[in-house]
Amino acid sequence: METADIVIIGAGVVGLAVAAKLSENHESVFVFEKNLKFGQETSSHNSGVIHSGIHYLKGSLKAKLCVKGNIMLYELCERHRIFYKRLGKLTVAVTEEEIDELEKLMRQGQDNSVEGLKFLEREEVKKLEPNVEVEKALLSPSTGIVEPDELMNLFYAQARKNHAVLATETEVTDLRKTDVGYEVSGISVGEKFIVAAKTVINCAGLCSDRIAAMTGLDVDKLGYRLHPCKGDYFRLVGKPPVTMLVYPIPKGAGLGIHLTPDLGGSIRLGPNSYYVDKINYEVESSEREFREDVETFLPLIRERQIQVDSAGIRPKLQGPKDPFMDFIIRHEADRGLFGLINLIGIESPGLTAAPAIAEFVSEIYENEIKR
Numbered sequence: 001m002e003t004a005d006i007v008i009i010g011a012g013v014v015g016l017a018v019a020a021k022l023s024e025n026h027e028s029v030f031v032f033e034k035n036l037k038f039g040q041e042t043s044s045h046n047s048g049v050i051h052s053g054i055h056y057l058k059g060s061l062k063a064k065l066c067v068k069g070n071i072m073l074y075e076l077c078e079r080h081r082i083f084y085k086r087l088g089k090l091t092v093a094v095t096e097e098e099i100d101e102l103e104k105l106m107r108q109g110q111d112n113s114v115e116g117l118k119f120l121e122r123e124e125v126k127k128l129e130p131n132v133e134v135e136k137a138l139l140s141p142s143t144g145i146v147e148p149d150e151l152m153n154l155f156y157a158q159a160r161k162n163h164a165v166l167a168t169e170t171e172v173t174d175l176r177k178t179d180v181g182y183e184v185s186g187i188s189v190g191e192k193f194i195v196a197a198k199t200v201i202n203c204a205g206l207c208s209d210r211i212a213a214m215t216g217l218d219v220d221k222l223g224y225r226l227h228p229c230k231g232d233y234f235r236l237v238g239k240p241p242v243t244m245l246v247y248p249i250p251k252g253a254g255l256g257i258h259l260t261p262d263l264g265g266s267i268r269l270g271p272n273s274y275y276v277d278k279i280n281y282e283v284e285s286s287e288r289e290f291r292e293d294v295e296t297f298l299p300l301i302r303e304r305q306i307q308v309d310s311a312g313i314r315p316k317l318q319g320p321k322d323p324f325m326d327f328i329i330r331h332e333a334d335r336g337l338f339g340l341i342n343l344i345g346i347e348s349p350g351l352t353a354a355p356a357i358a359e360f361v362s363e364i365y366e367n368e369i370k371r
C-alpha cells in the first residue's frame with residue numbers, strides 16, 4: 001500500500017493554499033482532486049472580491065481569518081505580481097431604517113479591526129460615484145478584487161516547487177481510521193486505490209460534510225451538514241456606471257445583489273441567494289429580480305441592458321432559517337479521530353481568507369499532530 005504523511009482532499013483555493021503552506025516544511029504532502037483540473041468548483045465560481053471583514057461576527061473565524069487574509073492576499077499579489085485592484089467598497093443605505101443597519105456594520109467592522117472605515121453622506125457618495133443614489137454609505141477602502149485562477153495557480157506552483165503532489169481525477173470514496181492514521185480509498189483515473197495516510201485534511205468544499213461522515217462522525221448531530229446555497233450573476237452591458245464595489249445592506253443568506261467591477265472593468269450584478277438540492281451552474285433567476293434590487297441604489301439600470309452571466313454554489317452550514325454560522329476548522333482528536341482536520345462550511349470569505357486559513361491549519365498540524 002502507498003503511504004503519505006499528509007493527504008489533503010480537495011484542490012480548490014483552500015486545499016491548494018494548505019498544500020503550499022504545509023509543503024514548506026514537510027515532505028510527502030498529497031492533494032487528491034476528483035476533477036480533471038484543480039479549482040473547478042466554488043473557487044472559480046465566485047465574485048473574486050478581497051473582502052475587508054465587516055460582515056462577520058466579532059471573534060468568529062470568518063472575521064479573524066478574513067481580516068488577516070485580506071492583508072496577506074494583497075502582500076501575495078504584490079510579491080508575485082498577481083493582478084489585483086484595491087477599488088474600495090461602498091455599502092449603501094437607501095432608507096432611514098437601513099442607516100441603523102449601516103451603523104451596526106460599522107461597529108462590527110471596527111470590532112473586527114477593519115481599517116479605514118468611514119461614513120459618507122449622500123453628497124460625498126455622489127462625488128465618488130455620481131450614478132449611485134443613496135442616503136448614506138459605509139466606505140471600506142481595503143476591499144478589492146483579484147483573479148481567483150491566478151491565485152490558485154500561485155498556490156499550485158508553490159506546492160509543486162515544494163514537492164507536494166497533486167493527483168487529479170482522484171476521488172476519495174472512503175476514509176477509515178486505523179491504528180496509525182487513515183486508510184484513504186477511492187478511484188484514480190478509473191483505477192481503485194488505497195493510501196495509508198498519517199494525517200488527512202478535509203478541504204472538499206461542497207462535499208466536505210460527506211467526507212466527514214465517512215469517518216463515522218454524525219454530521220447532523222455535530223452541525224456539519226451543508227445546505228448548498230446558489231448565487232446567480234448577470235452582467236451589465238455597455239459602459240461601467242461605477243468604479244467601486246457597491247453593496248446594499250445584506251439580506252437573506254447572501255450579501256445582497258451587489259455591483260462588482262471585474263479586472264477588465266465590466267460590471268457583474270449579484271450573486272443573489274437561494275437554497276438548492278442539486279449542484280448545477282445554470283443561471284435560474286429572473287432578470288427582473290436583479291433589476292428591482294439594483295434599481296434601489298442605481299436608478300440608471302432601468303435604461304441599461306443586462307445579460308445572464310454565471311452562477312456559484314455556497315457550501316453553507318447555515319440553513320434557510322438559521323443565524324450566522326462560522327467556518328468549522330477543527331482537529332477531531334477529541335472525537336477519536338487524531339490526525340483528521342475538517343474544514344467545513346468554507347463559504348465567503350473563503351477566497352480572501354485562504355492564505356490565513358492555510359496558516360491556521362498549519363499551526364494545528366505543527367502544535368497538535370506532527371510526531
Ligand SMILES: Cc1cc2nc3c(=O)[nH]c(=O)nc-3n(C[C@H](O)[C@H](O)[C@H](O)COP(=O)(O)OP(=O)(O)OC[C@H]3O[C@@H](n4cnc5c(N)ncnc54)[C@H](O)[C@@H]3O)c2cc1C
Nearest residue numbers: 010012013014034043046047049172205312349350351352
Ligand atoms: C457565489 C459565490 C461568491 C463568492 N464570492 C466570494 C468573494 O467574492 N470573496 C471571497 O472571499 N469568497 C467568496 N466566495 C467563497 C469562496 O469562493 C469559497 O470560500 C472558496 O472558493 C472555497 O474554496 P474551497 O477550496 O474550500 O472549495 P472548492 O473550491 O469547492 O474546492 C473543493 C474541491 O474539493 C474537491 N472534492 C470534493 N469532494 C472530493 C472527493 N471526494 N475527492 C476528491 N476531491 C474532492 C472538489 O472537486 C473541489 O475542487 C464566494 C462563493 C460563492 C459560491
